[in-house]
Amino acid sequence: MPSLFRLIAPKPRPTRDTLSVLLPDGRNVDITRVRDPRARRLRLSVDERGARLSLPLRASLVSGDRFVAEHSDWLARQIDHFAMDAVPRLVRGETAALPLRGEQVPLRWAEGRYARLSEDEHGLIFALPARGGDAAMRRTLRDFYEAQGRADLGRWLPKYVPGLPRSPSRVTFKVMSSQWGSLSPDGVMVLDLALVLGQPAAFEYVLVHELCHLIHADHSRAFWREVGARFPAWRDQRGYFHAEGRRLKAGLRGLLSA
Template identity: 65%
Template sequence: MPSPLRPLARLFAPTPRTVEREVLDVELPDGRRVALQRVRDPRARRLKLSVDERGARLTVPMRASVAAADRFLAEHRDWLAAQLARYTLDDMPALAPGATLELPLRGAMHALRWQAGRFTRLDHADDGSGDLVFTHPARAGEAAMRRAVRDFYEAQARSDVGRWLPRYLPSLPRPPRRTLFKMMSSQWGSLAPDGSMALDLSLVLARPGAFEYVLVHELCHLIHADHSRAFWREVEARYPHWREEREYFHAEGRRLKATLRALCGKPA
């Protein structure tokens, strides 16, 4: 029999708190001012300052005061400046009709031509030159152009996976259920329990050997879900040069992710 007090319990239960976000203007030790996202998160247990290709972020637990968060930020301004310097890439490409003259793909820069047309799309030139052609209406907005770049890169990435995958399927217990391409912050790939494989879209900007290594890495998780010695033996058997590609990501990974975000992330 339901308790007569249950409606009262629901009435007086605390309201679940949601994540609160605000953008602050922060001055660094050298006088530069940068945007920092302050996030008050009910799941957070401690103050945390982080920086990635999206910018700076200060995570604040619900119990922490604004004054405590400000003190924490002031104490770590030097660290924040150093980390932001690592993620400041002055030569990031931008999309500007007629001004952007090349785009990255598969570890190389490709000449880009612009032409007028009814639809916004990016594709390879038909003349076999290896150039890219960006077709767009006169009124095409930034969001439409970014979407065209993302669609092109995803089509190219799927083409690469489709070319490599048959080589490895015979030695696997099952194929991946499906393949998704995402803009990932730190990972290069992941395999869900249902066998769905997610890959970072910026892999299509990397040299092909590095992209193929990540594919092999995730496929080997169909055999071993962990990173045990047995798992790495499976990777070694299929891709003996995986260490070289891992070092490539250590050196170039930040730039690859930042480049993809600059080209087809959300407009500023």
């Protein structure tokens, strides 16, 4: 039986600090060092936000430093990779294109009474009040992407829902860190907003994937047969996510972040 102390004691939370590392080429880089109670092993990762070292609670700082030193060549290559693939930012009057459905759509800037992002035959128009702030600008972009995603759903859902035991109870868009979609037991479907940035076929595949969970909640062979019957090219789209998924997620975060 667990002790009373274990029942009432608060669970430890991750703690963070910064570790400065000298790379083999002479560069100094800062690594976010995270002491994470959920971590089971030392893990070094790099993404558009920078480098991160995760340590289990019982791992010593010395072991973490040694781990980084052993992987310093890999760390340098990963940092260079992300430096070459720069994350786009939304800058008023400067950003000249926005990602949408696998393309870079030309963007023009204008002044308006309220923040509005619209589309015409020449591309996109971003109208903002003279004193409009960055937060309103990013909120407008997020609303635009969600409206585009819902327009895509409106075209695809009528094709797939009739063959299902029921419809999703609700569909929402979120900025997801790793997943592309999920389906809760009560039928609420959550889709990653970054899907709107990628090629439409990949977005459609994720939708079909989640809809098939209304038939099979697992990833059994029976589940994949349902996916294949509705979307035969699903393997191609899964390959697309392996190649482009990280870039899509990073692009969305870059556009929507301060």
